[in-house]
Amino acid sequence: MNEYIPYLSELVYGAISGLPLFVPEIALVATFVIVILADLFLPGRKSSLTFWLCLAGIILSGILSFGQLSFLDQGVPLFHEHIVLDPLAVRFKLIFVAATLLFSLFIRSNRTLMEHKKGVGDLYLLLPAVLLGLNLMAMASSLLMIYVSVEMVSIASYLMVGYVSGANKQTEAAMKYALFGSVCSAVMLYGMSLLYGFTGTINITDESFLPGLSALPDSSVTLAVILTMVGIGFKLSFVPLHFWSPDVYEGAPTPVTAFLSTAPKVAGFAILIRFLGPFYSFASVSGRVVFDFDTILCVVAIITMIVGNFAAIWQNNIKRMLAYSSIGHTGFAMMALVAFSQAGFSSLIFYFAVYVIMNMAAFMLADRIETESGAETASAYKGLGRFFKLEMACFVIVLISLTGLPPTVGFVAKLLVFSSAFEQYAATKSVFFLLLLVTGAVTTVVSLFYYLKIPLNAYLRKAEGERELTVKPAFLTYVIALLSFLLVLLGVFPDVLA
């Protein structure tokens, strides 16, 4: 133990000097503690105090993160390089804050959650905790931080999915999610232990990490990297690891589904960028490719787009269809990743900011229509256009945006991703990139079939038997209208977001 004493002051200094740049996360920890105490001593009937405290803490953390954008121009390693704070991470953090805020509003307007006998206080206190995990995912630069942050988000997600547990479907979804997730994270941990053994460091930005890997035979490196990618792939739900998502999305309460389909997925991309970064920079410095990510990512992206979009066609349940469509979106977003350039990352950020708005709005609409009319499937939407005038109009906008057609911002987002992938193709002339571009274009057309099924049923098909519904606009309707308006507004002025 004595050999550590000379390093002790340096270690303590390293920890303390990182604190000023860690303020948004400290704010979240403080919110978490305050929310627990508030919910314990002043629970109230609807946990209103807990809700407002939680909202205030998250907004505060968002503002603090936003403030970091002004003075950061390059990556700052913190806490002995376990986390790296750079402008990219801050942009990801802002997307997470937006998703979490929408999620908390969504919980507030969901009847099943609000009327549950357990109350929603415990659900609110998960929000700052899961946001902390998401932020750490965006900043992680060591294997330890990757593992800890992925597990933080996973455990909170299991709890959210199983939170209501008022019906068979929810418990089933929660069990499938927890078992599949734990297996994936155990596999990832084994991969990490191999990476640590091969290189002698858990820090992926360390100067001995990649030279250590490049000295080993390809087969061992491939094994370790693929095992590690399993855990990240679970969060992203790309194709060999997507089995859980349709079941979980269908079974979980709709607000939770909306959250799971956005924030953790985006965070998975953030962590993938962090994990791949050293490999690409080592390849450009030394000219040695340790692991051929380009090909693997291309193939995975192509298969993910095909499986997600084609499986969505056969779905009747709206939430299940949106689950497959979000798998398709994962594949599409991976197109921006294979370029692995700053331009690719900024198009990815834009794509995800838009994706969060679209997907949240789509699930809010599905929830609104389900609570008012009980319609869960596309065929049950027949003739509903008459009753849900504003909702269905918004749904059309959201679906057009999800497809990626002008004048909505979905078009701009897809265009940016496409052009960044095309630049990569023009530079390398690789067959894989060409296939990727073709698949992206074809699956966008395919997606039109299942997205347009909803307005088709709602407006043009007649329901069997007459039914009357009186739909009063709720708070959620206005949130949806605002989000749909944003989608069109940003489609005309995309510079606002950038």
Place this chain on the structure above:
Amino acid sequence: MIPLSHFMLVSAALFCIGLYAVLSKRNAIMVLIGIEFMLNAAILNFVAFSRHDKFAASGQVFALFAIVLAAAAVAVALAIILNVYKYYKTIDPTEIDQLGD
């Protein structure tokens, strides 16, 4: 001193046993035990490798974090399985299939 390769062999064996249990067992608790095997294989690797690390600490610290997080995840999974039993009166994952097309 036991050579490093022995530790790696034991941990690889543990990992495979765990994976086998996860894929073949028809009882959610047994699947959890399989997951525990896999986690402990990784933890054994970390501790064994940290013997040769320059600081001899990061692997052991990683092992501690992994143990704590594994315990948290198992606690949540067990609570969920208890709920599943309440509604289905079985914890065989293959029999619990109401979700789907």
